[in-house]
Amino acid sequence: MAVTYLMLARLPEGGSEAFDAYESVVLPLLAEYGGRLERRLRTPDDRVEAHLITFPGDEDLAAYRADPRRSAAAPLLDASGAAVELFAVRDVR
Incomplete structure:
Protein backbone atom coordinates (compact mmCIF):
# COMPACT_ATOMS: atom_id res chain seq x y z
CA MET A 1 0.00 0.00 0.00
CA ALA A 2 1.37 3.41 -0.99
CA VAL A 3 2.55 5.73 1.75
CA THR A 4 2.64 9.53 1.50
CA TYR A 5 5.09 11.61 3.48
CA LEU A 6 5.28 15.29 4.29
CA MET A 7 8.82 16.61 4.53
CA LEU A 8 9.31 20.03 6.13
CA ALA A 9 12.67 21.75 5.92
CA ARG A 10 13.22 24.90 7.95
CA LEU A 11 16.07 26.89 6.43
CA PRO A 12 18.11 29.61 8.05
CA GLU A 13 18.56 32.84 6.16
CA GLY A 14 20.89 32.18 3.24
CA GLY A 15 20.50 28.40 3.44
CA SER A 16 18.37 27.94 0.34
CA GLU A 17 21.27 27.83 -2.16
CA ALA A 18 22.99 24.85 -0.48
CA PHE A 19 19.60 23.22 0.08
CA ASP A 20 18.76 23.59 -3.62
CA ALA A 21 22.11 21.99 -4.51
CA TYR A 22 21.31 19.07 -2.19
CA GLU A 23 17.82 18.68 -3.64
CA SER A 24 19.20 18.66 -7.20
CA VAL A 25 21.15 15.52 -6.27
CA VAL A 26 18.59 13.65 -4.17
CA LEU A 27 15.22 14.38 -5.80
CA PRO A 28 16.10 12.59 -9.07
CA LEU A 29 16.81 9.44 -7.01
CA LEU A 30 13.18 9.16 -5.88
CA ALA A 31 12.03 7.41 -9.07
CA GLU A 32 14.62 4.65 -8.64
CA TYR A 33 12.76 3.62 -5.47
CA GLY A 34 9.26 4.09 -6.81
CA GLY A 35 8.99 7.49 -5.15
CA ARG A 36 7.11 10.40 -6.64
CA LEU A 37 7.35 14.05 -5.65
CA GLU A 38 3.71 15.12 -5.60
CA ARG A 39 4.27 18.72 -4.61
CA ARG A 40 7.21 20.96 -3.72
CA LEU A 41 6.37 24.24 -2.03
CA ARG A 42 8.44 27.01 -0.48
CA THR A 43 7.51 30.10 1.48
CA PRO A 44 8.16 33.46 -0.22
CA ASP A 45 11.01 34.20 2.21
CA ASP A 46 12.79 30.90 1.31
CA ARG A 47 12.77 29.81 4.94
CA VAL A 48 10.46 26.76 4.81
CA GLU A 49 10.13 24.12 2.12
CA ALA A 50 7.51 21.35 2.07
CA HIS A 51 7.39 18.22 -0.06
CA LEU A 52 4.60 15.70 -0.47
CA ILE A 53 6.25 12.46 -1.54
CA THR A 54 4.64 9.09 -2.20
CA PHE A 55 6.43 5.72 -2.09
CA PRO A 56 4.99 2.26 -2.74
CA ASP A 67 21.23 5.31 -1.08
CA PRO A 68 24.98 6.08 -1.00
CA ARG A 69 24.56 8.98 -3.45
CA ARG A 70 22.18 10.58 -0.97
CA SER A 71 24.69 10.06 1.83
CA ALA A 72 27.43 11.58 -0.34
CA ALA A 73 25.29 14.71 -0.77
CA ALA A 74 24.74 15.08 3.00
CA PRO A 75 27.44 17.77 3.35
CA LEU A 76 25.28 20.03 1.15
CA LEU A 77 22.33 19.48 3.48
CA ASP A 78 24.54 20.20 6.48
CA ALA A 79 25.86 23.36 4.82
CA SER A 80 22.30 24.58 4.28
CA GLY A 81 21.60 24.48 8.01
CA ALA A 82 18.19 22.94 7.30
CA ALA A 83 16.22 21.35 10.11
CA VAL A 84 14.26 18.55 8.42
CA GLU A 85 11.16 16.77 9.71
CA LEU A 86 9.43 13.83 8.02
CA PHE A 87 5.87 12.69 8.70
CA ALA A 88 3.78 9.88 7.26
CA VAL A 89 0.47 11.52 6.34
CA ARG A 90 -2.96 10.53 5.04
CA ASP A 91 -5.79 12.25 3.25
CA VAL A 92 -8.52 13.59 5.50
CA ARG A 93 -11.97 13.50 4.04
Missing part, protein backbone atom coordinates in the same frame (compact mmCIF):
# COMPACT_ATOMS: atom_id res chain seq x y z
CA GLY A 57 5.80 1.32 0.88
CA ASP A 58 7.90 2.15 3.92
CA GLU A 59 10.71 -0.14 2.76
CA ASP A 60 11.07 1.91 -0.43
CA LEU A 61 11.57 5.08 1.59
CA ALA A 62 14.14 3.25 3.72
CA ALA A 63 16.03 2.12 0.61
CA TYR A 64 15.97 5.68 -0.79
CA ARG A 65 17.29 7.07 2.48
CA ALA A 66 20.10 4.49 2.47
Whole structure:
Protein backbone atom coordinates (compact mmCIF):
# COMPACT_ATOMS: atom_id res chain seq x y z
CA MET A 1 0.00 0.00 0.00
CA ALA A 2 1.37 3.41 -0.99
CA VAL A 3 2.55 5.73 1.75
CA THR A 4 2.64 9.53 1.50
CA TYR A 5 5.09 11.61 3.48
CA LEU A 6 5.28 15.29 4.29
CA MET A 7 8.82 16.61 4.53
CA LEU A 8 9.31 20.03 6.13
CA ALA A 9 12.67 21.75 5.92
CA ARG A 10 13.22 24.90 7.95
CA LEU A 11 16.07 26.89 6.43
CA PRO A 12 18.11 29.61 8.05
CA GLU A 13 18.56 32.84 6.16
CA GLY A 14 20.89 32.18 3.24
CA GLY A 15 20.50 28.40 3.44
CA SER A 16 18.37 27.94 0.34
CA GLU A 17 21.27 27.83 -2.16
CA ALA A 18 22.99 24.85 -0.48
CA PHE A 19 19.60 23.22 0.08
CA ASP A 20 18.76 23.59 -3.62
CA ALA A 21 22.11 21.99 -4.51
CA TYR A 22 21.31 19.07 -2.19
CA GLU A 23 17.82 18.68 -3.64
CA SER A 24 19.20 18.66 -7.20
CA VAL A 25 21.15 15.52 -6.27
CA VAL A 26 18.59 13.65 -4.17
CA LEU A 27 15.22 14.38 -5.80
CA PRO A 28 16.10 12.59 -9.07
CA LEU A 29 16.81 9.44 -7.01
CA LEU A 30 13.18 9.16 -5.88
CA ALA A 31 12.03 7.41 -9.07
CA GLU A 32 14.62 4.65 -8.64
CA TYR A 33 12.76 3.62 -5.47
CA GLY A 34 9.26 4.09 -6.81
CA GLY A 35 8.99 7.49 -5.15
CA ARG A 36 7.11 10.40 -6.64
CA LEU A 37 7.35 14.05 -5.65
CA GLU A 38 3.71 15.12 -5.60
CA ARG A 39 4.27 18.72 -4.61
CA ARG A 40 7.21 20.96 -3.72
CA LEU A 41 6.37 24.24 -2.03
CA ARG A 42 8.44 27.01 -0.48
CA THR A 43 7.51 30.10 1.48
CA PRO A 44 8.16 33.46 -0.22
CA ASP A 45 11.01 34.20 2.21
CA ASP A 46 12.79 30.90 1.31
CA ARG A 47 12.77 29.81 4.94
CA VAL A 48 10.46 26.76 4.81
CA GLU A 49 10.13 24.12 2.12
CA ALA A 50 7.51 21.35 2.07
CA HIS A 51 7.39 18.22 -0.06
CA LEU A 52 4.60 15.70 -0.47
CA ILE A 53 6.25 12.46 -1.54
CA THR A 54 4.64 9.09 -2.20
CA PHE A 55 6.43 5.72 -2.09
CA PRO A 56 4.99 2.26 -2.74
CA GLY A 57 5.80 1.32 0.88
CA ASP A 58 7.90 2.15 3.92
CA GLU A 59 10.71 -0.14 2.76
CA ASP A 60 11.07 1.91 -0.43
CA LEU A 61 11.57 5.08 1.59
CA ALA A 62 14.14 3.25 3.72
CA ALA A 63 16.03 2.12 0.61
CA TYR A 64 15.97 5.68 -0.79
CA ARG A 65 17.29 7.07 2.48
CA ALA A 66 20.10 4.49 2.47
CA ASP A 67 21.23 5.31 -1.08
CA PRO A 68 24.98 6.08 -1.00
CA ARG A 69 24.56 8.98 -3.45
CA ARG A 70 22.18 10.58 -0.97
CA SER A 71 24.69 10.06 1.83
CA ALA A 72 27.43 11.58 -0.34
CA ALA A 73 25.29 14.71 -0.77
CA ALA A 74 24.74 15.08 3.00
CA PRO A 75 27.44 17.77 3.35
CA LEU A 76 25.28 20.03 1.15
CA LEU A 77 22.33 19.48 3.48
CA ASP A 78 24.54 20.20 6.48
CA ALA A 79 25.86 23.36 4.82
CA SER A 80 22.30 24.58 4.28
CA GLY A 81 21.60 24.48 8.01
CA ALA A 82 18.19 22.94 7.30
CA ALA A 83 16.22 21.35 10.11
CA VAL A 84 14.26 18.55 8.42
CA GLU A 85 11.16 16.77 9.71
CA LEU A 86 9.43 13.83 8.02
CA PHE A 87 5.87 12.69 8.70
CA ALA A 88 3.78 9.88 7.26
CA VAL A 89 0.47 11.52 6.34
CA ARG A 90 -2.96 10.53 5.04
CA ASP A 91 -5.79 12.25 3.25
CA VAL A 92 -8.52 13.59 5.50
CA ARG A 93 -11.97 13.50 4.04
